[in-house]
C-alpha cells in the first residue's frame with residue numbers, strides 16, 4: 043500500500059531526500075489530518091489488517107478498562123515536554139526522514155558507523171521498507187543527535203496513542219534504554235512491561251499480560267535512549283540455550299536480567315510480531331542496532347519556520363516575542379544553533395533575560411555558560427555537578443546517577459539540560475578547578491597515537507572538548523562563577539592552559555586529520571575565537587561523508603573567511619554531507635572558492651534558485667566552479683542526477699538561461715572517470731548517458747551491475763563514441779558468450795584502450811576465444827583480465843601462451 047524509497051544516508055541532501063523520500067513529511071499528529079512518516083510506518087499494520095492478515099481477538103471488559111486507564115496514565119505522563127513546557131502548546135512539528143540501511147557483506151554484525159554515514163566503499167544492499175511489509179520483523183530505529191527531539195517525538199506519539207490516534211495498537215509500553223543498567227536477575231517479561239515501563243498500575247496484570255501475549259501484533263514497544271550502553275553485541279546475539287528454553291517456557295519467571303529480556307525481545311523470542319521503536323544518537327550504539335532494524339528514521343531538526351513557531355509559543359507577550367525573534371535573527375550563530383530544538387530551548391531561556399542582542403551568546407560555549415549562570419548560583423552545587431558530569435563523560439554516560447547523596451531534586455528542571463549541553467560546561471568547570479595539567483592535556487582533541495582517526499568520536503566527548511577549548515578563551519570576567527581559586531591562581535591557570543591549547547592546535551598535522559576532524563577543528567577555532575591562522579588548513583577541504591548541520595556550515599564559513607583574509611583559496615567537497623542548499627549557497631558564494639562538488643541534484647537546485655533571483659554573477663560562478671570528476675555512481679539516485687545534469691549540458695532540459703550554458707556544463711565536459719557499481723537498476727539509462735560523453739571519457743567502470751548479455755550488447759553499440767577510453771572495467775556482470783562476442787567486435791574501435799577487465803562473468807571458452815581473436819587489432823592494450831569458472835583452465839592457459847597480455851588469476 044505504501045511505496046517508499048529512501049535517500050542514502052549522509053547524502054541526505056535537501057533535494058535528494060525530498061526527491062526520493064516521500065516519507066520526508068511534516069510530523070504532525072494524525073488528528074491534524076496529515077500522517078507523519080513515523081505514523082506511516084506504524085500504520086502499515088492497518089493496511090495489512092485490511093487485507094485480512096490479522097485475525098480479530100476480542101478484548102474482555104477488564105482488559106478494555108485497563109487500556110483506558112493506561113491511555114489516561116500515558117496522557118498525563120506525556121503532557122509535559124519538560125518542566126514548564128507543555129507538549130500541547132510548545133510542541134513544534136519536526137521533519138523526520140527515512141535513511142537507507144547498508145549491509146556490509148554477509149556478516150552484518152560488522153555494521154559500523156560508516157555504513158549509515160555512507161562511504162560507498164562497502165558492499166551494500168538496498169533495504170527498502172516495502173520489501174519488509176508483511177514480514178514479522180518490524181523494528182524502527184529513530185536517530186538524532188543530543189537534543190534533536192527524539193524523546194519529545196516519542197512523547198508526542200504516546201500522547202497521540204492516548205488520544206486514540208493509533209488504533210492499531212492496544213498496548214504501548216515505553217521503556218528506557220538506561221534500564222539496562224539494572225543488573226539483578228529478578229525480572230520477567232511481565233514485570234518488565236508492567237513495573238519498569240511507563241504504564242498505569244495494573245490491578246490484574248495476569249489477565250492483561252495474557253492479552254498482550256495473545257496478540258503481540260497489537261503491541262508497540264518503545265525503547266528510548268540507546269545512547270548509554272556498551273556491549274550491544276551480546277544484546278543482539280543468540281541467547282544461551284538454557285535461558286532460551288526458560289524464556290520460551292515461562293515468560294513469567296522472575297529470574298531474568300533486563301538485558302536478557304531486552305535481548306530476547308530484539309531477537310523476537312518474546313512478543314514476536316510486536317512493533318519495536320528504538321531511539322538512539324547516531325554515533326556509537328546505533329550502528330550496532332542496525333542489524334535488527336528494518337527501518338531507519340532521522341529527526342531533521344528545526345527549519346526557520348519551526349524556529350519562528352517555537353518562539354511564537356514560547357513568548358506569549360507579542361512585544362517580547364517580536365524582539366526575541368529580532369534578536370535571534372541578528373545573532374547569526376545562535377540562530378543556526380536553533381536548528382537543534384534542545385539548543386533552541388536554551389537560546390529562548392537566554393533571550394528571556396536579555397533584550398539586547400549585544401549580550402547574546404556568540405558561541406555554543408557562551409550559550410551554555412549563560413544558561414548555567416542563569417540557573418545555578420551555588421558554587422558548591424556547581425562543583426558537585428561538574429564532578430558528576432565529568433565522571434559521566436569518562437564512563438560513557440550522560441546520566442546523573444540516581445542514588446547520589448547530591449540533592450539534585452530542587453534542580454530537576456535542570457536535569458534535562460545537564461544531560462544535554464550544559465553538562466559540558468560542568469565538565470570544564472571541573473577541568474578548570476581540579477584536573478592537573480597532564481589530565482587536561484589528555485582531554486584535548488586529536489591525541490596523537492590514539493585511535494581517534496578511525497573511530498567516530500562520541501558526541502558527548504566531542505562537545506566537551508569543544509567547550510573546554512571555548513571556555514578557556516571565554517571572557518575572564520564571565521568565568522567568576524566557575525572557579526573558587528584566588529584571582530592570581532585562577533589567572534595563572536587560565537593563561538597556562540590557554541598556552542597549552544594554542545600550542546596543541548598549532549602543532550597539529552593537518553594531513554593526519556580526517557574530514558570529521560577538520561570540521562571539529564573549525565568548531566574549536568570558532569568557539570575559542572582565537573585568531574588561529576588558516577595556514578594549516580588544507581587547500582582541498584573534503585567533508586565527504588560527514589553530516590553537516592547548519593552550525594557546522596557556519597563554522598566552516600568562518601574558517602574560509604579567515605583564509606580569505608590571508609589571501610588563501612580553497613576547493614570544497616560536500617558530497618554525502620546532507621548540507622542544506624542555503625548552506626551550500628553561503629559557502630560557494632565566497633570569493634575564495636576555486637571549485638566545489640556536492641550532490642548534483644542540489645547543485646542544479648541551487649543554480650535554478652540563483653537564476654530565479656537574477657543573481658547572474660553568482661550563478662556563473664556556481665556553474666563554472668562545480669565539478670564531478672571523478673564520479674562514482676553507487677546509488678540509483680546518482681544516475682538520475684547525472685542524467686539531469688547531462689540533459690542540461692546538452693540543452694535538452696534546462697530552466698537556466700542560454701547565456702550561462704553557451705559551452706555546456708563544464709562539470710560534464712571535464713568528466714573523465716566514471717564508475718558505476720553494484721546497481722542493476724537504471725542501467726540502460728546510464729548506458730544511454732554514456733553516448734553523450736563523446737571523446738572525453740578516459741575511464742569507465744561498471745562493476746557488479748548484472749548488465750548481462752543485453753547490457754553488453756547495448757554497451758557495444760555505443761563504444762565507438764568513447765574514443766578516448768583507456769580503462770574499461772566490466773567485471774562481475776553476468777555477461778555470457780553472446781554479449782562478449784558483440785563487445786569484442788566493438789573493442790577494436792577503441793584505439794587508446796590499455797586496460798580491459800571482464801573477470802567473473804559467464805564467459806566460456808567460446809567467448810574467451812573471440813576476445814583473444816581481437817587482441818591483435820588492439821595494439822594499445824596492455825592488460826586483459828577475463829578469468830572465470832566457465833573458461834576451462836587449459837583453454838585460458840593456451841590463450842595466455844598466445845598473448846601474454848591476458849592475465850592469469
Ligand SMILES: Nc1ncnc2c1ncn2[C@@H]1O[C@H](COP(=O)(O)OP(=O)(O)OP(=O)(O)O)[C@@H](O)[C@H]1O
Pocket residue numbers: 123124127132133134135136186187188189190191192193194195267269322323352383384385387458461462
Ligand atoms: N518538536 C519539538 N518541539 C518543541 N520543543 C522540542 C521539540 N523537540 C525537542 N524540543 C525541546 O528540546 C529538548 C530536548 O529534546 P529531547 O530530549 O527530545 O531530545 P533527544 O533527541 O531525546 O536528546 P538526547 O539524545 O539527549 O536524549 C526538549 O526538552 C524540548 O524542550
